[in-house]
Structures are given as C-alpha cells and as structure tokens.
Amino acid sequence: MEKIIDETLQGQSLVKEINEKNTKKLYIESYGCQMNFSDSEIVASILAKNGYNTTSSLEDADLVLVNTCSIREKAEQTVRKRLEKFNAVKKQNQDMKVGVLGCMAERLKHKFLEEEKIVDLVVGPDAYKDLPNLLEEVESGQNAVNVILSKEETYGDITPVRLQSNGVSAFVSITRGCDNMCTFCVVPFTRGRERSRDPQSILEEVNDLWAKGFKEVTLLGQNVDSYLWYGGGLKKDFKNATPMQKATSVNFANLLDMVAKAQPRMRIRFSTSNPQDMTLDVIESMAKHENICNYIHLPVQSGSNTVLKAMNRLHTREEYFTLIDNIRKLIPDCGISQDMIAGFPGETEEDHQDTLTLMEYVKYDFGFMFAYSERPGTMAARKLEDDIPLNVKKRRLQEIIALQQRHSLYRTQQHLGKVEEVLIEKESKKSKDHWAGRNTQNTMVVFPKENYKIGDFVMVKITDCTSATLLGEAVSG
Ligand code: SAH
Numbered sequence: 001m002e003k004i005i006d007e008t009l010q011g012q013s014l015v016k017e018i019n020e021k022n023t024k025k026l027y028i029e030s031y032g033c034q035m036n037f038s039d040s041e042i043v044a045s046i047l048a049k050n051g052y053n054t055t056s057s058l059e060d061a062d063l064v065l066v067n068t069c070s071i072r073e074k075a076e077q078t079v080r081k082r083l084e085k086f087n088a089v090k091k092q093n094q095d096m097k098v099g100v101l102g103c104m105a106e107r108l109k110h111k112f113l114e115e116e117k118i119v120d121l122v123v124g125p126d127a128y129k130d131l132p133n134l135l136e137e138v139e140s141g142q143n144a145v146n147v148i149l150s151k152e153e154t155y156g157d158i159t160p161v162r163l164q165s166n167g168v169s170a171f172v173s174i175t176r177g178c179d180n181m182c183t184f185c186v187v188p189f190t191r192g193r194e195r196s197r198d199p200q201s202i203l204e205e206v207n208d209l210w211a212k213g214f215k216e217v218t219l220l221g222q223n224v225d226s227y228l229w230y231g232g233g234l235k236k237d238f239k240n241a242t243p244m245q246k247a248t249s250v251n252f253a254n255l256l257d258m259v260a261k262a263q264p265r266m267r268i269r270f271s272t273s274n275p276q277d278m279t280l281d282v283i284e285s286m287a288k289h290e291n292i293c294n295y296i297h298l299p300v301q302s303g304s305n306t307v308l309k310a311m312n313r314l315h316t317r318e319e320y321f322t323l324i325d326n327i328r329k330l331i332p333d334c335g336i337s338q339d340m341i342a343g344f345p346g347e348t349e350e351d352h353q354d355t356l357t358l359m360e361y362v363k364y365d366f367g368f369m370f371a372y373s374e375r376p377g378t379m380a381a382r383k384l385e386d387d388i389p390l391n392v393k394k395r396r397l398q399e400i401i402a403l404q405q406r407h408s409l410y411r412t413q414q415h416l417g418k419v420e421e422v423l424i425e426k427e428s429k430k431s432k433d434h435w436a437g438r439n440t441q442n443t444m445v446v447f448p449k450e451n452y453k454i455g456d457f458v459m460v461k462i463t464d465c466t467s468a469t470l471l472g473e474a475v476s477g
C-alpha cells in the first residue's frame, strides 16, 4: 500500500517537473457534465506543453478559461454571471485574457464576442488542440474563434492533467458526441456526431492511472452503451465498415471486459447509459466482473409512452421495466439512478402520473430532476410549443423530487446492518474525524477515520442512514 502512495506522489512530481519551465498562469473553471470536467483536464494538459501552469487564484491568472454548459437556460445564465466577475477582475489586470470553451462556445460561436465584450477566445469541444495557435492570435491583439466539430477527434493521445484530483478516482472519456437526437437536448448540436476512442488508448490511460495510485475510473460518454470501435470513424458509418473491421469491432460490453481484466483491482464505473442502447451483454459483463461497480445511471426522462415518443427516446415504458427486471435479476443489489424532466411540451397530468408510477416501480437510489427548459435549435424548440406553465412545471418537479426522497431513504435503509466495501476518497464535509467514500452502489458512506487513509478499501458496517448518506464503522480484518 505504501508503495502505491509513493507512486502517486511520484506521478504528481512528474507533472510538476514538466510544468516548472512554464511561466504563465492558467485559471480554468468548469460547469455542467463530467465530460466538461474531463475535457478541462485535457485542456490543462495541452496548455502545460505551451507555457501554462494552472493556478487556483483568479486574480493571478494570465489566462482565464471557462468550460461552459448549455443543457438548460440556467446553466448558461450561471456562466454569464461568472463572466461579469471576470470582467471586474480584468479591470485590475488589463493583460488578462478570457476564453470560453465547451457547449456555449459551440452554440453561440462568433455571437459570443459580440454579446460579451470581455471574451477574447471562443473554442468548441473538438478544437482544443488548436488552443496554442488561437492563443498566439489573441496575444497579437485579435479575437480568436474555432468551433469546428470533428469526425475523428477523441483526444485519445493526450494524457490529461488531473485537476483537483483526490488521487483516488479519475474520469476516462471513451466516446465523444451523441447521435441520439433526443428532441429536448442541445448536446448533439454542441458536441457533434458520436465517435468512439481506440480501446488501446483507453487501456493505456487506465493502466497509467493504476500505476499512479488511482483506485477507481469512471468511463465517460454521453451514451456509453453505444460505444463501438472498428478502427476509427463515426458510429453512424459502421454500416460501411469492411467485414474484417466488423469482425474485430469492440462494443461496450467487450470494452468493459477488457478494462476489468487489465486492472482487476481497479474499481470500474461508467456514465451515462441510455436505456435504448443498453444491451444484456453489458449487464452480463458487469455481473461477471467483481471490480465493475454495481451501479447504473439510467436516465428515463419520463414514464409516459406519449412523452417518451415526443422526446425521441426510442424505448417504451414497458421496455424500460424489462431492462430494470433484467438488471435486478443479474445484479440483485444494483444501484440505479435517474434523470427526469418535468413539464415537457404537451405533458398532461396523466403523463405526469405515469412518471410517478414508473418511479414507484423502480424505486431509484437517487436522481437528477429538472424542469423542462427549451433550448434554441432543438427539434422540440422548432416543432413544439413550450406550453406547460412554469408553476405547473415546478409543482410536478416538486412531486417528483419528494417521491425520489422517499425512495432514496427506502434504499439507504436497505443497507442498515450490512458490511460493505468502501473506497476512501476524502474527509467528510461535516467532520474532520470522519472519512467519506462510496460503496459499490455509488452511495456515500461516512465513518470514523481510525488509522485508515485516502485510497484505502475498507469494510464498513452500516449502522445509520439519511436519505443521501450511510453512516457506519470500519470492521477490522
Ligand atoms: N446522455 C447525457 C445526457 C446529458 S444531459 C449524459 O451523459 O448525461 C443530462 C440531463 O439533463 C438529461 O438526462 C436530461 O434529464 C437533462 N436535460 C437535457 N436537456 C434538457 C432540457 N432541455 N431541459 C431540461 N432538462 C434537460
């Protein structure tokens, strides 16, 4: 164990060595999905080779980058507020440059420069390798924009700089973009067509993380179950692949097998699954490998067949139940979480009731619940009227949240008295005498520190719970 911690430190000092030659300071802030946080680590890595060290102090920065989210209107408003703050700082530091990355950059393109005078640089999710060139343009006093989406870019050859990492768990991206075209969703427009990363480069990254002392990876994609490697190229072009490429292709279940076998002591998680693409062989692969965590984030958005159809979610309520039944059959103690949208255009009270009864059936461990927010350019924005009044959206959302809270408590109570393996990630937010880490189902467990340390796997007896957290004590041996 000691040796692994040594290796972690070595890994960190290595990163530092490379960076010591750097003279400029990069401050980077990320909003939205895990993919954005992971992308910021790629950006930090690209800029580390081009003169920039990261700093946690906004005031000291030569370059401020904000990795943005467009998923709901509120996410965009948050970023606009941050730009106001950056503006105030820039008044003290005229040389500071400000760049916008991510989904808002892709959605607004050049318009960003007009709308927000403070912005010098606009870079979309597939153009980060162009950052050094774009920064040269900015240095010479021009604004710079690159929002070209790619058919190939997966950043597979870049080793991310682990920003604010606890040294225990890390994200590894496996697909980029999304082809699903859910009618409410802006992601296919901002992140482009779906492409998968070479499994060899994924394995190399996972092996490297293990060597540096990491104990858990989360394989990331907008839609991981749709992962398909056949030598490069877009998912939608697989039909034109050669017979050889088809025969040697790697799907998500194969990839899980490969990663689980390559590092049998590494915990493996993944996110996000779309029910329409999740196949039985993925669940079988999870059941087969002890080190793949028993947890699936399985957004459904609505329990009504009419709404699912209008959302272009390509499964029915009944098919979703079959999937849940299969998961429970093969992995009886699997944690399952949801995303829900309240107040999609045309949603009736009956549709809303369908959502509540679907939740009753599944009794999710936890969930992420939102009021529908119309996004410009999406099919729903173009074809459907955003006709559910805000107060109705909010009331339905509240009912969904209240029900989820009941189910979350029901689920945490099922853990009482059990002894579960926990990977220590950090100090508990509420007490410096306690550690916090997650069990296999992804539920937070808090317990007294004793002599354990971050990165340890500990068997913990669960003695108490709230709806969100399990409390317990380490059992020796
Ligand atoms: N497949 C993606 C989903 C991205 S969006 C993933 O990897 O998580 C995350 C969640 O945001 C969606 O599941 C959906 O519940 C919610 N969402 C997306 N677009 C939305 C919109 N226009 N209004 C409200 N919620 C939305």
Ligand code: F3S
Pocket (backbone or CB within 6 Å): 178, 179, 180, 181, 182, 185, 186, 187, 188, 222, 223, 274
């Ligand atoms: Fe968005 Fe649907 Fe893809 S929610 S990210 S279009 S799976």
